[in-house]
Amino acid sequence: MGHVLVVGSVNVDRIWRLTAPLRSGERLTREEVTLRPGGGGFNTGAALLALGHRVTLAATLSTDAAGAACRARLEAMGFDLRHLRTTDAPTVPLDILVDTNGERTIIAPATTEARRLTALPAIEADIAYVNVRRATPGVLEALAARTRVVAQLPLERTERRPAQVLIASAADHALFAGADAFAHAREIGGEGLAALVLTQGAGPVQLCEAQGRTGVAVPPLDAPADTTGAGDAFAAGFIDGWLADVPAQAAVQRGSAIAGRVLAGDAGFQRPAPLPLTTALIAAD
């Protein structure tokens, strides 16, 4: 099994379960509201741990009670936390509305969306996974110079993400719908980019490489109760395949299989249990 450096967020997700599909302008009823660990770094790292990999997490947690509860959970799960940073700023949860179709709507605080990665530990790993919105120029270039990198395609068009593979949800990146998607991705990922992987929910994953675009079917699933983090689980499965040096198409199939296991709540891949927090964590920003 491999050693993966995961560079991404650990959040407290506040999950609101709705009793009907989300529609603008309606009066909504909710069932329970729960707080659980989340964030792209946490979700991908948890699936990688379930797959038997060693996971070192480069993330930041608050020193407050919610941050301490997250840290305790991460430790119990087996994350390597030696490079976790702390901040005295309070934890501000993300609100996630999950409707009766399992569809999720994420409402992120402005402070979360503005985070920027400014430094990374110079540790050795077999591969790094990067899922951050913004990074100080040079930090990710230095990482890519010393290890293989799989990264999420950044939402900001000005960001560069040196990587072997870029992964994204097609819905977030309409720019990559055309025939020149791979050439365009190389402007962001650099000359070392081998593949751009675009997920489309239950639709076929688009694998864009120098030789062209391939649609890779996603196995059918029963209606999932909660689609939150499906893309993060896909990334874990893809990395699992990529580490084993399987062809990109087989790594995509591995990604879809692991996303399916998380969505189905298979043993070892269940959602994290609620955090033992009595506070309602009122947004403070």
Ligand SMILES: OC[C@H]1O[C@H](O)[C@H](O)[C@@H]1O
């Ligand atoms: O990808 C899902 C994650 O995105 C948001 O960052 C939430 O924390 C959630 O867990």
